[in-house]
Amino acid sequence: MKNNDRKEQIVKTAAQLFREKGYNAVSMRDLAKDLGIKAASLYNHISSKEAILAEVILSTARDFTEHIDNTFLEEKSSVKKLEEIIESHIDLTIEKANFVACLNNDWMHLEEKNLNDYIKMRNHYESTLRKIIIKGMNLHEIEPQNPELILFSLLSTLRTLYLWYPKNKHIEKSVLSKELKNNLLKGIITI
């Protein structure tokens, strides 16, 4: 029976270090030290440093992709779908903040193949979200505006939740979820 625990442990520790210092500032010796072993021993479990990064980023990108694909297919209003998407970002950020941070900050250090796969998934994600927004606009659920702008302002907030959440752990998830939806969808000023 192959032992995957060690590999998972390596990837998880790497994600934390990458998040703190950035991919290029973390050496294999740093990573090994945190795990209590020597750098060379890492190679019994992983094939390269970049392979660790790819595992961190691509697995997380797949999580996001899966969520939005499911949401897209549902028979619900666009606004309801946007709420579900907000929810999924909160969930994934809470569940694996270091992975999400790493995806946001270090994707450009992926090489050829992996970089391509990542960008493909990101494009797919954005274009799915764009479709939801445009459909909502056509059905008058969403104010007529430049859809790119809505896409951007929504995503920029959701993508950087990881920067904010650890500082505000005291907020209940349900409260965060409710207020964020309100904030992002209904705006913040009094009418």
Place this chain on the structure above:
Amino acid sequence: MKNNDRKEQIVKTAAQLFREKGYNAVSMRDLAKDLGIKAASLYNHISSKEAILAEVILSTARDFTEHIDNTFLEEKSSVKKLEEIIESHIDLTIEKANFVACLNNDWMHLEEKNLNDYIKMRNHYESTLRKIIIKGMNLHEIEPQNPELILFSLLSTLRTLYLWYPKNKHIEKSVLSKELKNNLLKGIITI
């Protein structure tokens, strides 16, 4: 007469490279090559690699600080002040996108003194913005909500404008400005 042109040129080129690849992935030889000289020659103009990073980041942080300090002192409504802050982010992003990107991505690679200065400025910026939001809430200009959440969702969008602007250069600045204010302050869904 001391020639600062070369130094400015180095800092500007560095900002571009840092933005593309991240601080640690850019070597002094890479930077020199882009300028058409040898790495050692850089040291006739700058004292260290980190000093370049500090120049890029701290000068930009000072720009942002100056803007918000001015806005804070004005005799206007909080909503009007928020609109001005949005405007200043757009302006600075257009004017020096690479610098802003660098500030966002590479600040953690500053050392001791410079890191401290940066964090101090960032804290000052956030607390000034927080004051504006809370005042607006007390005067019923802004919906009662967790002010941290408004602070976060606003800043996350404004801070990552640099990711989005180059892809959408065709949008007029005045249009961008107007729609972004609408979007961030009034929300996106139909009431």
Place this chain on the structure above:
DNA sequence: CTACAAAACTAACAATTGTTAGTTTGTTTT
């Protein structure tokens, strides 16, 4: 034309990088 300073160069350094080869240790299976 000379003198001087600014800014380029070459060569080298010590440290650190990711990775490999070969070996030892410890555990599980037969």
Place this chain on the structure above:
DNA sequence: AAAACAAACTAACAATTGTTAGTTTTGTAG
């Protein structure tokens, strides 16, 4: 007990890193 395997180790490699010392080139002011 023997054999097989996983997972650690030591030692070393070639490449790259930021930076320094010392030298040469270039442009300008007297």
